[in-house]
Amino acid sequence: VQLLESGGGLAQPGGSLSLSCAASGFPFSNHAMSWVRQAPGKGLEWVSIISGSGGSIYYEDSVKGRFTISRENPKNTLYLQMNSLRAEDTAVYYCAKSPSALTWLPPYYFDFWGQGTVVTVSS
Amino acid sequence: QSALTQPASVSGSPGQSITISCTGTSSDVGGYNYVSWYQQHPGKAPKLMIFDVNNRPSGVSDRFSGSKSGNTASLTISGLQAEDEADYYCSSYRSSSTLYVFGTGTKVTVL
Numbered sequence: 001v002q003l004l005e006s007g008g009g010l011a012q013p014g015g016s017l018s019l020s021c022a023a024s025g026f027p028f029s030n031h032a033m034s035w036v037r038q039a040p041g042k043g044l045e046w047v048s049i050i051s052g053s054g055g056s057i058y059y060e061d062s063v064k065g066r067f068t069i070s071r072e073n074p075k076n077t078l079y080l081q082m083n084s085l086r087a088e089d090t091a092v093y094y095c096a097k098s099p100s101a102l103t104w105l106p107p108y109y110f111d112f113w114g115q116g117t118v119v120t121v122s123s
Numbered sequence: 124q125s126a127l128t129q130p131a132s133v134s135g136s137p138g139q140s141i142t143i144s145c146t147g148t149s150s151d152v153g154g155y156n157y158v159s160w161y162q163q164h165p166g167k168a169p170k171l172m173i174f175d176v177n178n179r180p181s182g183v184s185d186r187f188s189g190s191k192s193g194n195t196a197s198l199t200i201s202g203l204q205a206e207d208e209a210d211y212y213c214s215s216y217r218s219s220s221t222l223y224v225f226g227t228g229t230k231v232t233v234l
Contacts, residue, residue: 034223036169043126044161044169044212046223058222094168108216108223109159111180113168 001025003095003114010120011085021078021095021114029053029073032098034110035080037091037119047093048080052101062088085121092116127152127213127226134232140201143229145213146194151224153194157216160189160198164209172211173198200231208233 007019021033035047048059048069057069068081078095096110128146135141145152145160152158156176161169171180173189176196186201196215200207213226 036225043228044163044214044225045126046214046221046225049222058220060221096169103222106157106216107174108155108157109171109174109214110161110169111171111174113170115168 001097001112003097003112005093005095005114005117008093008117008119010122011082012123013086013121015085015121016081016083017085017119019080019082019093019117019119021080023076023078023095023097026097028071028076030101032056032101032103033071033078034096034098035069035078036094036096036110036113037089038094038116039088039091042091045091049098049103050078051103056103058103082119085119087121090119090121092118125224127215127224129211129213129226129229131227132230132232134234135200135203136234137203137205139203140199141203141231143198143200143211143213143231145196145198145215145226147196147215147224148194150219151215151217152191152196152213154218155216156191158189158191158196159214160187161212161214162207162209163212169212203233205233207231 034049066084097112160173163169177189
């Protein structure tokens with residue numbers, strides 16, 4: 001199993017960034033995928049999850065209306081489009097794999113994580 | 124979202140046992156057996172150590188065990204080793220539009 005995030009970098013407040021997570025080593029469409037972030041020196045914070053089919057999506061309250069999660073199963077790739085960025089969005093963003101394809105039923109944990117990509121929001 | 128509460132730090136000598144607590148509410152830890160624990164070494168990705176309160180993934184040492192009582196879950200590391208020095212985070216399903224909540228994190232130091 002391998003998850004490789006990319007797309008991080010420096011963005012201005014109010015700006016946008018698009019993250020990608022390339023997956024390999026497992027049947028991508030059979031697994032829900034999440035984005036989890038970690039601000040500098042802080043703890044983990046779940047951001048969003050998408051089901052294996054892409055038909056079910058949930059967001060953490062602070063990113064609703066600003067972030068959009070999506071996936072392209074034929075390309076084994078997960079995305080996070082981040083708009084209206086704020087300083088408090090500065091963090092390492094990890095993609096994380098769920099054991100099943102569903103979001104609304106258990107299991108509720110992440111069995112594999114990528115190494116993360118750094119997002120910095122600053123003027 | 125309000126995070127689950129963990130002690131900031133726990134320490135122990137090699138060979139000893141330590142326990143990390145994770146306190147939530149009846150909407151998360153207390154209401155469901157969906158507590159998981161993650162180990163994170165500095166600059167590394169988190170690693171799943173325990174799922175569904177007390178289950179170990181394949182490859183995780185049996186020195187790691189989990190339990191739950193009421194609104195508080197616990198991770199116990201027995202036979203503490205130098206390689207166990209890391210940050211540990213609990214997580215739980217939460218019955219709200221925010222499906223998942225993490226704990227505040229605990230730094231484990233091996234003396």
